[in-house]
Amino acid sequence: MIKNILILFMFFVFFTPLLYCARIISLLPSYTEIIFSLGSGGELVGVTNYCNYPDEAKKIERVGDYLAPNVEKIYLLKPDIIFIGGWKNSFIKDINKLHTNTVVIPDETSIDDIYRSIRVIGKYLGKENEANELIGKMKKELAEIKEKSYKKVYVEVDDGGWTSGENSFISDVISKAGGINVFNDIKTSYFKADWEEVIKRNPDVVILLNTSKKSFLKRPMAYKISAVKNKSVYMLKSEERDMLSRPSPRIVGLIKKLNDIFNKK
């Protein structure tokens, strides 16, 4: 009798984790990073073409990108759960037809939203503890940022004056790093700013994502900008660019780096 109970017990010990050993598909690079951070990277069977962190992610089967996922491939991989973003595309209907558990994660426009996404993913993967631990770690690291310079920052997301306004992820990153987005009075999250206004608002720091530093400095009256005078114009490396455009746990490291940049005298 005790033997049977023991066998049953062993059965549950071994198989319960397997019950949660889902086949996961992630349709955004940020979700992939979160999934790996929660320790469920081994359960990923499909990721997007842009999922490049951590290195193990590069070896996982590609199922397209967030604009055009390969629904057939997704189907063939027989996923148990699919993590998808809050956009309204026609393929959502196709994916729903697969009758797989599809989790729609709303867009993140702030760091708090990242905590929410981590919690959601954690809940569906049975990794609530790991999720809370991750969130706690992130909050602690952010709290370590004591010195906030409140410098004016201009972030150019795409060449030609494209920047982010208030309700944007990038704006939140800047403020967590201790800076102030010069365009945080504009409610639009992505727009083209008039060059004259950039000069008038005179940022102390300029962060370039996709513009070369050379072409920025060549612009008329660029020499008048405080950031140019203080040699505080920075073009992010491609790795840093990825970090800034992905609401993932790595953002904390970037925020710290930006904080250092903003604090430079």
Next chain:
Amino acid sequence: MNKIVEIRDLKFSYPNGNNVLNGIDMNFYGSEICGICGPNGCGKTTLLKIIAGIFKKYYGDIRINNCELSSLGYKEISRLVSYVPGDINTPFDFTVYDVILMGRAPYLGFMDSYSNSDRKAVVDVSDMLGIGYLSERYFSSLSNGEKQIVLIAQSLVQKTPLILMDEPTSHLDINHRLKIFDTLKKVSEKEGVSILVVIHDIKLAADYCNRLVFIKNGVISLDSRADNIINSIEKLSDIYSISPASVKRYIV
């Protein structure tokens, strides 16, 4: 009578291979209106376009005022030959005055402008043809017949010793047809101009032309003085593939 055009063994075929002209030998003289007739597709229009310098790839010799045609530049040709096409379609706004003034283009000065004598010539020719009242109308709004008269005016203003006309009166009523040909006769006699007219109406041609030339199968089938045409009924019936009786009814 001076020789204006001399053609020797002219052969021409289109790029797609159709042989159109197979050896034309001809002279045209000043003060002469020569009608060019023949069945459809026999090469009448092509002949005109070759002499006008529009088609350049021909075999044989053509001399205008004793100059070899192939050695002449566009401008030189335009001062020797003027061409009246069957019809013209243009989507843009040109007034009748503008259109006739274009006929003076061969004489444009260095800074590309028309002179006062150019403008006077336009007015004179308009009056001569009785179309002064059309001057400010848009060419594209005219009827087909009115357009034809304007095109004739355009070529008269060019003052060339040789005028080529392709069915210049096909859209005109009988009144205007006669008026135009009266004018052409006057111009031809007074200025010594040689006029070649492609025309289907043989009766009209016989009345106004000095000479009639018939082309069939790419060669000259018949070349006769207009007042003598009545003696060529057999030939005409062969050219047009109709009975001699029909020929008599059609010409007489």
Next chain:
Amino acid sequence: MNNRIKIIISVAVFISLSYLSLSLPFGCDSDILINLRIPKFLGIFISGFSLATAGMVLQLVTKNPLADPFVIGTSAGSMLAIILLEILGIYSYGFVSFFFITISALFFTYLAYRISRFSNSASINMLLSGVAVNSFVLSIIVLFVIFSKEQSLYFFHLSFGSFSYSNYTSIIYSFLTIIVSSVFLLIMMNRISILSFDEEKASTLGVNVERIKFILFIIVSLLVSASVSLSGIIGFIGLMIPHITRYFFRGMSLKSLFLMNSVYGASFLLLADVISKKFFYPLEIPPGVISSIFGAIFFIYLVMGSNGRKRTN
């Protein structure tokens, strides 16, 4: 209302738009005026002038009221050269760059022309062959961008353009271009007129048709390159403005028409700038966006209007 009055009104509108473009948004110091606003104004003026003129010339040469340098591939040709020069890292505002950009534009324009001549069918006009060439060139551009490291190139140059970064050096060659082109066009205006009337008649009137066409293609390439090198691709100006000018100035001589056309082209882009500054500042609506919206509507109106209604002007 006769043409003289219309000319005065048009010039007055142009001057007001220029003033608005230079003074909006209100409150700027002389530094900004001299270094930002005046170069921007000059850039807009040159671009509007060039594109409208290029469109008018193309419509006359092809006798097709739908012709436009954007549609037939001239603008794309210029852009290809710019992208190539940028990838090689040798793009500058100097003569050599401008020369290559123009040659590239000319090559593809002339290619579209030769393709249309090659076909014996009357329906393959230059517009159709131009569309094919345009698609081809744009695909090549995208390929270059995908395989180059700097994908931001694509975004900046192709995203509808901007005059905000004009400076006096960048506009020198474009400015020279419009002066030289205008002089040539004015000298040739009567012959262009005849060419647009009828090509066969033109040759019998002493006009060397093929040579004039080639010269005109060179001029169009120069004008378009002048605009594209300043601000990237702005479409539909060459299509719309000649029609608007011809509509308002019925029966005017071609020389005056050409000048008014250029003024209207510049005015339109200035209007786009004023709209952007008045209603959207500090956001900037790229001028190409406004021109495309108006242009597409205009294009549809043109195509619809040509059905059934005989063109009795």
